Amino acid sequence: MNSLATAVWERRPQQAIRIVDAHAHAGPYSLFFIPEPDPGGMLRVMDRCGVAHAVFSSHLSIQADAAAGNALTAAIVAQAPDRFTGYLTVNPWQDPAAELVRWGDDPRFGGIKLHPDLHDYPLVGSRYAGVWEHAEERGWPVLTHTFSGSPYNDLFHVETVAARHPGATILAGHSGVTPLGIEAAIEVAKRHDNVILEVCGSYNTGTDIVRMVREVGADRVVYGSDFPFIDLRMSLGRILFSGLTDVERAAVLGGTITRLLGGNGM
Amino acid sequence: MNKDRPVLIDADALLGRHPRRDVGGGSAAELLAAMDRVGITAALVGNVTSWLHDPARGNRDLLGLVERHPRLSPCWVLLPDTCGEVGPAAAFADGAAAAGVRAVRAYPRDHGYDLAGRDMAPLLAAVESVRLPLLLDAGQVGWPTTEAIAKAHPRLHIVVGGVGYRMLRQIAGVLDRTANVHIGLADLSSHRGLEWLVERFGERRLVFGTGAPYRDQAEAVTRLLWSELSDAQVAAIGAGNLRRLTEQEAKAA
Numbered sequence: 001m002n003s004l005a006t007a008v009w010e011r012r013p014q015q016a017i018r019i020v021d022a023h024a025h026a027g028p029y030s031l032f033f034i035p036e037p038d039p040g041g042m043l044r045v046m047d048r049c050g051v052a053h054a055v056f057s058s059h060l061s062i063q064a065d066a067a068a069g070n071a072l073t074a075a076i077v078a079q080a081p082d083r084f085t086g087y088l089t090v091n092p093w094q095d096p097a098a099e100l101v102r103w104g105d106d107p108r109f110g111g112i113k114l115h116p117d118l119h120d121y122p123l124v125g126s127r128y129a130g131v132w133e134h135a136e137e138r139g140w141p142v143l144t145h146t147f148s149g150s151p152y153n154d155l156f157h158v159e160t161v162a163a164r165h166p167g168a169t170i171l172a173g174h175s176g177v178t179p180l181g182i183e184a185a186i187e188v189a190k191r192h193d194n195v196i197l198e199v200c201g202s203y204n205t206g207t208d209i210v211r212m213v214r215e216v217g218a219d220r221v222v223y224g225s226d227f228p229f230i231d232l233r234m235s236l237g238r239i240l241f242s243g244l245t246d247v248e249r250a251a252v253l254g255g256t257i258t259r260l261l262g263g264n265g266m
Numbered sequence: 267m268n269k270d271r272p273v274l275i276d277a278d279a280l281l282g283r284h285p286r287r288d289v290g291g292g293s294a295a296e297l298l299a300a301m302d303r304v305g306i307t308a309a310l311v312g313n314v315t316s317w318l319h320d321p322a323r324g325n326r327d328l329l330g331l332v333e334r335h336p337r338l339s340p341c342w343v344l345l346p347d348t349c350g351e352v353g354p355a356a357a358f359a360d361g362a363a364a365a366g367v368r369a370v371r372a373y374p375r376d377h378g379y380d381l382a383g384r385d386m387a388p389l390l391a392a393v394e395s396v397r398l399p400l401l402l403d404a405g406q407v408g409w410p411t412t413e414a415i416a417k418a419h420p421r422l423h424i425v426v427g428g429v430g431y432r433m434l435r436q437i438a439g440v441l442d443r444t445a446n447v448h449i450g451l452a453d454l455s456s457h458r459g460l461e462w463l464v465e466r467f468g469e470r471r472l473v474f475g476t477g478a479p480y481r482d483q484a485e486a487v488t489r490l491l492w493s494e495l496s497d498a499q500v501a502a503i504g505a506g507n508l509r510r511l512t513e514q515e516a517k518a519a
Binding site for chain 1: 271272286287288303304305430431432433434435438453455456457458459460461462481482483484485486487488489491492493494497500
């Protein structure tokens with residue numbers, strides 16, 4: 001068994017590799033109660049498991065107010081820049097150009113976060129034009145929420161923007177979530193080199209993650225947890241006990257997202 | 267199995283194929299191999315046939331499926347006796363106990379009945395009398411119904427799994443007002459939710475389970491073993507609480 005799984009069984013933090021969580025949030029969320037959702041509680045879990053770094057967007061930024069939420073994200077990164085990097089949330093209804101201008105050169109941010117389902121706006125819509133321009137010019141990866149069957153961010157929406165913007169790196173958050181969505185996400189990633197599969201969600205499995213890596217390569221699959229929306233350990237455990245090789249596991253757990261961020265914010 | 271590892275008994279696993287996901291062949295051998303991969307000692311298993319085809323046949327077949335596998339113990343599926351499918355309440359409960367069944371599970375949403383209604387009351391009383399825990403999935407029954415049957419049958423131990431990450435507001439109220447409702451670890455996925463529930467209600471209210479094979483067993487294993495709980499709390503949740511609820515040792519644990 002690999003050393004990370006052994007660390008789980010021995011109930012000690014892993015120290016073998018640098019784990020970077022490519023899909024995180026921070027703070028409370030109105031739809032349900034989250035115990036200790038703030039950075040202190042997040043760092044406790046990261047330290048318990050041996051997770052070095054998390055790339056996140058505050059819940060405030062994706063829920064009520066992108067401007068206030070992006071400011072909160074920046075403030076959290078400023079408190080612990082060695083542990084956190086920010087995603088700049090762009091809400092298409094809340095002056096997206098202003099957010100890109102305000103934060104587009106700030107080293108606390110390393111990528112852009114889109115959540116079309118929460119904002120009732122399709123990933124392919126023109127209000128996101130500045131996002132793709134920024135992503136292609138600056139090399140910031142764009143993490144978008146995806147969900148199979150969604151009218152706003154299904155995998156065919158990802159395919160459309162990937163084809164329109166071949167210079168943009170697009171992280172398909174949750175890889176479609178459901179078994180059907182995971183199937184579609186793999187197919188889209190096979191057709192578009194600029195689509196990266198991010199693996200958090202309630203229905204993914206280690207078996208599916210191994211299949212993703214076999215189909216598109218470990219340099220196109222990244223670990224994310226969605227914490228504190230969902231506990232960090234759910235997605236992490238699937239990867240630790242999966243049938244990936246040690247080299248593949250290290251790439252998925254941190255190497256790939258570190259390369260994609262290219263030093264931005266990390 | 268490494269004796270130094272915590273003992274884990276999975277109270278939430280199924281044998282059989284799944285019609286909406288590739289989970290392999292669903293055999294006992296496959297489940298046991300998957301358990302070994304993540305370090306699970308034993309499991310309480312149901313049969314997909316009982317859930318998604320014919321409860322009576324699935325229950326009968328399950329005894330044969332686990333017969334030669336001492337690490338696996340059977341869990342039967344309940345139905346009201348309104349149509350004579352699984353027999354009268356007392357006969358069902360006595361038959362389950364005599365057959366070595368360690369728990370029962372209900373699918374009221376998928377099987378189309380009211381768990382808290384008059385049709386089910388005799389059966390719940392019967393399984394309460396033979397001290398078989400009732401396993402439920404949160405997607406099958408609402409919290410008001412769970413609370414109602416817990417109060418109507420105070421010696422019936424109820425374990426609700428599959429609670430996800432959106433239910434702590436409801437869970438906390440029900441756990442506060444009852445003593446016989448427990449939460450399973452399959453997809454117990456609120457950030458720090460396990461630690462919060464243990465701190466507030468004690469480790470005796472949590473029961474290890476995985477939701478296999480639809481869910482990856484590694485989720486619950488990692489969640490529990492990498493928790494901020496003590497080794498004693500992990501031992502209780504991993505195996506001790508289920509043993510206490512079933513009042514007998516799982517066959518191989």
